[in-house]
Amino acid sequence: MSTAVTEIPAADSGTVQAHFExxxxxxxxxxxxxxxxxxxxDFVLLDVxxxxxxxxxxxxxxxxxxxxxxxxxxxxxxxxxxxxVVYCAGPHCNGADRAGLxxxxxxxxxxxxxxxxxxxxxxxxxxxxxx
Numbered sequence: 001m002s003t004a005v006t007e008i009p010a011a012d013s014g015t016v017q018a019h020f021e022x023x024x025x026x027x028x029x030x031x032x033x034x035x036x037x038x039x040x041x042d043f044v045l046l047d048v049x050x051x052x053x054x055x056x057x058x059x060x061x062x063x064x065x066x067x068x069x070x071x072x073x074x075x076x077x078x079x080x081x082x083x084x085v086v087y088c089a090g091p092h093c094n095g096a097d098r099a100g101l102x103x104x105x106x107x108x109x110x111x112x113x114x115x116x117x118x119x120x121x122x123x124x125x126x127x128x129x130x131x
Contacts, residue, residue, distance in 0.1 A: 026100075028085060028111045030119045037061045043083035045113075048099040057127035059087065059113075059120055067099035075106055083109045090118025 010016070033045065037060065047054050047062040054064040065074060067088075078084075084103055088095030096112045103110040115122065 026111060027114050030113060030115050030123045030125065033059070033085060033113050034120075034123070034125050043085050043111075044078065046084055046086045046099065047088075048086050048095045049088050049093075049117075053089065055129065057117070057129035059117070060126070060128045062087075062128075065099075067095045067102060070099055070102040070106070072106060075103075075108060078108075080107070081109065083111070085111050085113050087113040087116045087120075090116040092118075 011019070036043070037045065041061070045059060045062045047058045047064050048067040048070070049058075049064075050066050051064060054062075058064065067086075086096045086099040086103070088099070091114075093116060096116060100110045100112050113119070117127070120127070
């Protein structure tokens with residue numbers, strides 16, 4: 001007897017490997033971002049929420065650039081090969097996806113920090129902001 005889990009067979013190992021390799025080219029997680037930020041991060045971390053939300057608390061080292069303001073001119077200060085990691089409020093917010101799309105359309109390398117602020121706090125990390 002099969003269950004809802006097993007009634008559809010698992011994909012072959014090659015398909016699964018390709019899926020996860022592709023997924024990791026688009027996403028990173030809070031733990032890896034935190035680790036990189038404590039070293040010499042080789043990317044720019046963008047908080048793509050509005051300025052008020054950023055001021056209330058943001059990931060240490062993040063630059064605030066609301067997703068609607070990501071344009072060719074606002075990105076001109078960064079070298080063309082700069083990697084960006086974007087985040088928003090959390091899984092209930094699509095701001096990071098919007099930012100990722102805008103950056104990709106500009107030909108910029110980008111990954112989304114899954115979980116956003118919610119994920120960051122869930123991992124036990126602190127935010128910078130007013131006391």
